[in-house]
Amino acid sequence: MSSTLAKRALGPLSILVLALLLGYARANGPRARFAQAIAALSDTERTALGAGPGIAIANAIWALGSEDAVRQMLRSELDSLPETEGSARARVFVRFGIIDSNPDGQAAVFFQACASDPSLCDRARLITAAERETHARLVEPGQHLPLYLLSGHPPLP
Amino acid sequence: MTRAHSFGLVWPYLAAAALGYLLGSVAVPVLAALSGGGSNTPHARVGFVLREDPHAPSPEWTALDTDLQAVRAPLAAPQRDVFDLVVAVRGLDNGGNSDWSRAEQICRALTWPRCDRDALSQLKELSRP
Numbered sequence: 056m057s058s059t060l061a062k063r064a065l066g067p068l069s070i071l072v073l074a075l076l077l078g079y080a081r082a083n084g085p086r087a088r089f090a091q092a093i094a095a096l097s098d099t100e101r102t103a104l105g106a107g108p109g110i111a112i113a114n115a116i117w118a119l120g121s122e123d124a125v126r127q128m129l130r131s132e133l134d135s136l137p138e139t140e141g142s143a144r145a146r147v148f149v150r151f152g153i154i155d156s157n158p159d160g161q162a163a164v165f166f167q168a169c170a171s172d173p174s175l176c177d178r179a180r181l182i183t184a185a186e187r188e189t190h191a192r193l194v195e196p197g198q199h200l201p202l203y204l205l206s207g208h209p210p211l212p
Numbered sequence: 213m214t215r216a217h218s219f220g221l222v223w224p225y226l227a228a229a230a231l232g233y234l235l236g237s238v239a240v241p242v243l244a245a246l247s248g249g250g251s252n253t254p255h256a257r258v259g260f261v262l263r264e265d266p267h268a269p270s271p272e273w274t275a276l277d278t279d280l281q282a283v284r285a286p287l288a289a290p291q292r293d294v295f296d297l298v299v300a301v302r303g304l305d306n307g308g309n310s311d312w313s314r315a316e317q318i319c320r321a322l323t324w325p326r327c328d329r330d331a332l333s334q335l336k337e338l339s340r341p
Contacts, residue, residue: 067228074229078236107259110341112294118338119324194325
């Protein structure tokens, strides 16, 4: 009796397994390849991927956005980035310094960049980082290194 | 053999095929996502593609549509429009083929200083995370 039942169930069960595999492959073939590619990354890289869309948006605004759009984006980034994200916060401060037209403001913001990422306390590295950002900006203001980085703070009267 | 008898023999196979396909395409991926932790999320997949070379799209990009919607939905304006602009220049919803006219339209709606083709072409590279 049970052997007959098992024989009758075997056919539908095989069909169920085949259909399951077919459904999974059709719906998730490309996603499975994504999953494999993501799984091959290091833990740090995997964690960083999640921030990718936000960084792409910030980069796009930095590249082409109006001054108002850039300022709004930088403020919002500073609000959302935790203190532990030192290099990301430093990049925001460098961008802020580049679009700031006031040498006092530039000095304060570049000091904050140095505090967030100590490697930027070295003036040459700070200038390199700022140059990278000015090359990534396609509209004014922000396409040139600020006066503070070119010649230091202007002499006080 | 009557028609009813034939149906009685066939229906378990039909039901098994339908149930298997449904489980494979919906339930198994949901369970896999739940057990896989937070690394394989829509944000991570979109982030992964954004990081790739914009001039060498891969076939996996065709599977991004629902992920793009998931990333876009919680964004508020103007970030949402900027995200749409990035999607258009990178061709993320079009197999890597940039949609320049849509990109220009979005850029102009944002009232940005430059929306010419040359600037948008450079944005394709510059927006990479």
